[in-house]
Amino acid sequence: MQNIVILAGNVGATPEARTTQGGTKITHFSLATSRPKRDSDGKVIKDRDGYRVEDTEWHRITCFNGVGKTVEEYVDKGMKVMVRGRIHYTSWTDQDDxxxxxxxxxxxEVTFLTRARQASEQQQGERDLPIDDDIPF
Known part of the structure; x- marks a missing residue:
């Protein structure tokens, strides 16, 4: 049996990175995925202006080492990315027991579906390449 998940969505905030005492890079970011809201008959619900109403779910994404470093350098709020990984469940007892x-x-893996931000001034001299903004979501 395998635990595999693939999500494509929009990054909710600039990723946050830290390094453990052991030297492991850990980067976290939030990812929003959306799907059309449906009525009891299975039809897509639309608002009064004719736009479909969507259910949005937020996912906490954790990246380690090389993937984490790349995400920290190039991913920014609002980018579209695809994440391939696994679901991890945790439990703990808080300070109130x-x-x-x-x-x-x-x-x-984190695949960029829109242009990545430039890591720093080191890439300022490079030409921007055209991107495909017609990626469906």
């Missing part, structure tokens, strides 16, 4: 639960996606 209450059992808490969490879910995150451990990313093996």
């Amino acid at each position: 209450i059992k808490r639960y969490g879910t995150e996606i451990i990313a093996d």
